[in-house]
Amino acid sequence: MTTHQPDLEQTALRGLLQAVSRHLGHDVAPEWCRAAEATPRHRFLPDRIWLSSDDDEPLTPCDREREPDRWFAAAYGDVPVVTQINDGHEPEDASDASPSSSASAPSVVFQMLELLGLAPGMRVLEIGAGTGFNAALLSHRLGDVNVTTIEIDPTVAELARSSLRANGYAPAVVCGDGSLGWSAEAPYDRVVATCSVRQVPYTWIEQTRPGGVILTPWCDDWSHCGLLRLTVGDDGGAMGRYTPDSAFILMRTQRHDLRLFRDVVMDDHVPTESTTTLDPWAVADSPIETQFALGHRLGDLWYAWHHDPDLDGVDTRLWVATTDGTSWAAVDWDGTDNTEHYTVWQHGPRRVWNEVEAAHRWWLDNGRPGPDRLGLTVTPNGQWAWLDHPTNSWPLR
Structure with missing residues (x-):
């Protein structure tokens, strides 16, 4: 890269925020622009990432030292970047590479931050620290003391912690099972997951204040798409609807190993x-x-x-x-x-x-319903999907 580095970073960031704005249909909010400017995405990516031209192509490694231009372009593209494959164990056959941790597409990151409806003083639990980039944005907006992020993979957790510290952030980074939440800092005003779930862990609801919001990518065994936004009630349950969105890596504790x-x-x-x-x-x-x-x-x-x-x-x-x-x-x-x-x-x-x-x-x-007509209710006794209204529900297997 021959361009002066700070100028290149600023140009790349402006282009990225423009792409995010196009995805959102409006300008990125000023508070999130400031957070993005203070949190350069490339500083949170490892030196080796994995890229693919499309969903049908296998992942191939991209090393920062060998391919700096390709690596930097991925860092500031509005695309997800795979940062770990096969739980940290590279396969002998490259075609067997499967993403196990990633940096989400920035447009999805900022969409989720908007959906959270954050305000100063709110306390947030993030499920899936990943690169630490999302926790950094949250910390810039809310302050380190109000942000806790939990990561199941020890190597990923340590890399996130190191990247956060190197960039001036110090939220609580916990290595543990995100499906259990983190009761030590509960209750939270918001819980946000950066991995998809097939079932919403009830512990998340228990650790969220009444009126608080849980935002998680959703998948089931038939499809892999959607964001679920739940509002926690006074009755120990939570209820909400879906918005369509891209697929996320599934929470490790909810995987099936079926052949x-x-x-x-x-x-x-x-x-x-x-x-x-x-x-x-x-x-x-x-x-x-x-x-x-x-x-x-x-x-x-x-x-x-x-x-x-x-x-x-x-x-x-x-x-x-x-x-x-x-x-x-x-x-x-x-x-x-x-x-x-x-x-x-x-x-x-x-x-x-x-x-x-x-x-x-x-x-x-029922008129060929899509995600926007579907919702979910979570109680201590189970989870119910519904169409249009919670009274039109059925148990979710």
């Missing part, structure tokens, strides 16, 4: 055969808004595509299974155009494809 042919489909299974008129692509290769709604009806079901499965008369197979691995279905397409019927194989105590058909009918009958 289709190791844990689910066994040689001795004897499935039943039937047919369906429901196009498998209509539920498993549909717009993310559709899959998001279906996921809230299907709960604990997940799917996987199997192309060219080496079976006579089968071009593509869609697998659907329960997260406990006890029930599964396979839907086959023979490769012909204008297919009206697909062969279905099902095994286990639940007829999971029948559940998919019922969820799709519900989606059609």
